[in-house]
Amino acid sequence: MTNNELIDVLKNKKDEEFITIIRHFKNRIKQIEKKEKLDAIDKKFKEKGMxxxxxxxxxxxxxxxxxxxxxxxxxxxxxxxxxxxxxxxx
Ligand SMILES: [Zn+2]
Structure with a gap:
């Protein structure tokens, strides 16, 4: 399935289902963003070498x-x- 096909499937979901699915991925987005933030901090201080x-x-x-x-x-x-x-x- 391509991304566009997947988006179409999601678009056609009922509101309730759609919210359940997106809520699930919201947590994942949060985790990814948190990790990116921590990685960025780590990289910044790594460059300083301390x-x-x-x-x-x-x-x-x-x-x-x-x-x-x-x-x-x-x-x-x-x-x-x-x-x-x-x-x-x-
Ligand atoms: Zn320490």
Whole structure:
């Protein structure tokens, strides 16, 4: 079945059936969008090269600057670490 044929089938469904089907796919769209968002965040932080030493997530942001060290905060597991420690682990 082509996409156009599928769309025609959906168009000809009764309102109730149509809503049931579309509701089902709405959840899937939400999941895909959520994954895309998370992937985009992951990619962005991957490019910066800062990885959490605890959970390996790249979703890390600059936290405080203390004792001449930039501290980072992992948004995934909430652990705090500094860049130096991160570099030693790699
Ligand atoms: Zn983490």
């Amino acid at each position: 990885q959490c030493p605890n959970c390996k997530s790249y979703w890390c942001v600059k936290n405080v600057f203390k004792n001449n060290k930039q501290k980072y905060l992992c948004k995934d597991c909430k652990s705090s670490f500094d860049a130096l420690r991160n570099h030693f682990l790699h």
